[in-house]
Amino acid sequence: MTLDTLLQNIANGISLGSLYALIAIGYTMVYGIIRLINFAHADLLMVAAYVAFFGIAVFVLPWWLSFLLAIIFTTVLGVLIEKVAYRPLRSAPRISALISAIGVSYLLENLGIVVLGARPRPFPRPESLVWNINLGNISFLSLAIIIPVITIILLIAVTLFVNKTKMGTAMRAVSRDFETASLMAVDVDKVISTTFAVGSALAAVGGIMWGMQYPQIDPLMGVFPGLKCFIAAVMGGIGSVPGAMLGGFILGMGEVMIVGFMPGLSGYRDAFAFIVLILILLFKPGGLLGENVVEKV
Amino acid sequence: MMRKRKSLILISVVALVAFVLAGCGGNSTENSGDSDVVKIGVYEPLTGTNAAGGEMTVEGIKLANKLHPEVLGKKVELIIVDNKSEKQEAANAVSRLVDEDVNVIIGSYSSSLSMAGGPVAKDAGVPVIGCSPTNPAVTLGNEYYFRVCFIDPFQGTVMAKYAVEELGAKTAAIIQDVQQDYSVGLNNYFEKAFKELTGNDNAIVTKVNYNTGDKDFSAQLTEVKAKNPDVVFAPGNFTESGILVEKAREMGITAPFLGGDTWETTEFLNRVGKLKDIYFSTHFTAEHPVTDVSKEFLEKFKEEYPDKEVNAFGALGFDAYLLALDAIERAGSTDREAIREALSETKGFEGATGIISLDENGDASKTAIIKKVEDGNFVYVTKVEPN
Numbered sequence: 001m002t003l004d005t006l007l008q009n010i011a012n013g014i015s016l017g018s019l020y021a022l023i024a025i026g027y028t029m030v031y032g033i034i035r036l037i038n039f040a041h042a043d044l045l046m047v048a049a050y051v052a053f054f055g056i057a058v059f060v061l062p063w064w065l066s067f068l069l070a071i072i073f074t075t076v077l078g079v080l081i082e083k084v085a086y087r088p089l090r091s092a093p094r095i096s097a098l099i100s101a102i103g104v105s106y107l108l109e110n111l112g113i114v115v116l117g118a119r120p121r122p123f124p125r126p127e128s129l130v131w132n133i134n135l136g137n138i139s140f141l142s143l144a145i146i147i148p149v150i151t152i153i154l155l156i157a158v159t160l161f162v163n164k165t166k167m168g169t170a171m172r173a174v175s176r177d178f179e180t181a182s183l184m185a186v187d188v189d190k191v192i193s194t195t196f197a198v199g200s201a202l203a204a205v206g207g208i209m210w211g212m213q214y215p216q217i218d219p220l221m222g223v224f225p226g227l228k229c230f231i232a233a234v235m236g237g238i239g240s241v242p243g244a245m246l247g248g249f250i251l252g253m254g255e256v257m258i259v260g261f262m263p264g265l266s267g268y269r270d271a272f273a274f275i276v277l278i279l280i281l282l283f284k285p286g287g288l289l290g291e292n293v294v295e296k297v
Numbered sequence: 298m299m300r301k302r303k304s305l306i307l308i309s310v311v312a313l314v315a316f317v318l319a320g321c322g323g324n325s326t327e328n329s330g331d332s333d334v335v336k337i338g339v340y341e342p343l344t345g346t347n348a349a350g351g352e353m354t355v356e357g358i359k360l361a362n363k364l365h366p367e368v369l370g371k372k373v374e375l376i377i378v379d380n381k382s383e384k385q386e387a388a389n390a391v392s393r394l395v396d397e398d399v400n401v402i403i404g405s406y407s408s409s410l411s412m413a414g415g416p417v418a419k420d421a422g423v424p425v426i427g428c429s430p431t432n433p434a435v436t437l438g439n440e441y442y443f444r445v446c447f448i449d450p451f452q453g454t455v456m457a458k459y460a461v462e463e464l465g466a467k468t469a470a471i472i473q474d475v476q477q478d479y480s481v482g483l484n485n486y487f488e489k490a491f492k493e494l495t496g497n498d499n500a501i502v503t504k505v506n507y508n509t510g511d512k513d514f515s516a517q518l519t520e521v522k523a524k525n526p527d528v529v530f531a532p533g534n535f536t537e538s539g540i541l542v543e544k545a546r547e548m549g550i551t552a553p554f555l556g557g558d559t560w561e562t563t564e565f566l567n568r569v570g571k572l573k574d575i576y577f578s579t580h581f582t583a584e585h586p587v588t589d590v591s592k593e594f595l596e597k598f599k600e601e602y603p604d605k606e607v608n609a610f611g612a613l614g615f616d617a618y619l620l621a622l623d624a625i626e627r628a629g630s631t632d633r634e635a636i637r638e639a640l641s642e643t644k645g646f647e648g649a650t651g652i653i654s655l656d657e658n659g660d661a662s663k664t665a666i667i668k669k670v671e672d673g674n675f676v677y678v679t680k681v682e683p684n
Binding site: 002004005008009012013015016113118119120122132134137139140141213214215216218220223224255256257258259260263264266267269270 | 343344345348349352475503504505506507508510511512513515516517519520522523536539540547548549564567568
């Protein structure tokens with residue numbers, strides 16, 4: 001492998017890994033607060049991509065306005081989903097909420113197929129955001145820089161929000177024990193709604209970036225990133241925001257490198273993701289940066 | 298108390314829905330004993346990664362049904378089932394059609410889906426006519442499966458010949474979707490023909506894989522770029538291929554891209570319309586109608602679907618339906634076994650995509666068309682006759 005090829009592979013790995021990281025952060029944040037793996041997260045990503053698509057391609061709005069609308073719409077939808085599908089199950093066993101989440105995921109996907117049609121549509125790339133960068137023999141999209149920057153900014157913002165604000169403190173209290181927190185005058189409903197609002201906004205940003213990076217969107221587009229980013233979040237330690245970032249990068253870089261170093265094995269890159277996941281969970285069951293909490297019986 | 302009432306309402310709603318749905322089911326079974334109707338089952342991918350291909354095929358079938366709604370004095374009823382672009386669902390779809398008592402089945406777009414449906418049809422003894430599955434294994438060893446298109450040993454050779462003789466290629470890279478029998482099969486035939494034509498056993502400089510549904514091809518393309526081949530052969534689903542070819546050009550790979558018949562879709566064109574040096578083989582071209590049926594098809598298609606492009610899959614769907622009717626007529630009966638017998642004896646059948654004669658495997662031997670992408674359109678390049 002020449003130096004150029006190696007550098008090209010690194011650029012590819014950063015671009016894929018940061019996208020995984022961005023989506024994984026949303027997964028892990030919601031889990032960290034309410035201990036629910038929100039399977040609908042990946043489908044919110046699809047909704048955001050479609051809103052942005054309609055904004056730019058159909059209503060000919062400026063891209064930034066379309067993106068803003070997509071984020072707002074997805075945030076509202078995320079909060080509504082929590083109200084309708086998860087809140088009634090808050091005192092039910094955790095598995096019920098999980099199944100409800102899977103149900104919401106299927107509902108969004110199939111609603112998408114019925115309303116939007118199953119044929120993929122080309123996602124418009126705003127030219128002021130996406131262009132090709134050539135450095136010697138290496139070429140990559142401007143997104144390979146934009147996405148990591150956005151991911152890091154959001155990572156810092158989420159960390160500060162959870163650790164430094166009053167709402168963040170309330171969130172951490174709720175994540176420990178929501179019944180006790182509610183006795184301490186914490187408005188649990190409001191805290192959980194906020195969690196979903198932030199989580200859905202993160203999904204929306206992820207969806208828009210995914211759409212720009214791989215500009216073909218369809219109602220099932222969330223399934224693949226959903227699975228991969230869930231793996232990334234578990235790998236990093238589900239519930240840990242920096243862990244999700246780390247997991248995303250390891251997964252993205254690893255997938256690219258296995259193809260780069262062993263082209264013959266390129267069909268097995270998905271298997272690679274699962275092998276790494278299994279290995280990490282064998283040696284560090286809580287994930288790389290997760291807390292090893294013993295479940296209290 | 299409140300909660301109890303709510304759940305009561307919920308239960309009654311569920312019961313009501315179940316009742317209504319059960320009612321629908323009941324209606325369809327009532328028809329099955331009706332012998333005044335000939336039932337043609339269609340299983341095609343209408344959702345999932347191959348949705349566009351299935352949709353185009355069904356448009357052709359529906360058009361043919363509209364123009365020729367009767368056979369043997371009976372009304373033809375189309376029963377269309379979505380196989381969701383999934384192999385398991387393709388097998389389920391055929392079982393469902395068998396349960397519906399269809400006389401003959403048409404389908405499916407995608408070789409892998411057809412290979413999943415084939416054994417079910419064979420066990421049930423229902424003849425199937427494939428529109429566009431080109432992998433040889435679809436009909437091999439299955440005397441109930443026929444098709445109106447050419448097969449991949451021919452298609453792969455055609456593209457290898459074009460690469461070597463017209464594009465002057467001495468080396469090639471192969472990119473394949475390991476989950477699609479179509480992609481893997483076609484690549485093998487291309488590889489064999491390309492090595493023979495160049496007389497060089499190392500003419501294929503690299504072979505990289507991906508999986509259906511992948512969106513990131515940067516790593517595979519980095520490998521291809523490093524090997525600097527004269528041409529890249531990358532047949533696969535149009536969804537993945539569109540992203541792949543676009544990405545390749547972004548990364549500065551300028552070698553011509555070659556593919557197969559699956560590329561002829563609007564989805565693919567939307568992605569790569571502005572790019573250059575993209576060639577593929579297909580079954581039909583509007584520029585050179587080969588038979589009277591082609592002309593009829595072109596004319597009626599434009600009437601029926603004024604804002605859609607005429608395409609090979611619509612034409613093959615059209616032909617599959619007409620061949621089914623022709624076989625029923627020749628058999629003089631709607632008996633499945635008689636139709637199978639008649640289909641296997643098909644000689645010189647005139648379809649929109651050409652003259653169809655089926656060999657002992659049930660495969661058609663037909664002209665291949667080569668098209669390229671130019672200024673946002675598919676443009677006819679040349680045609681290659683089977684030898």
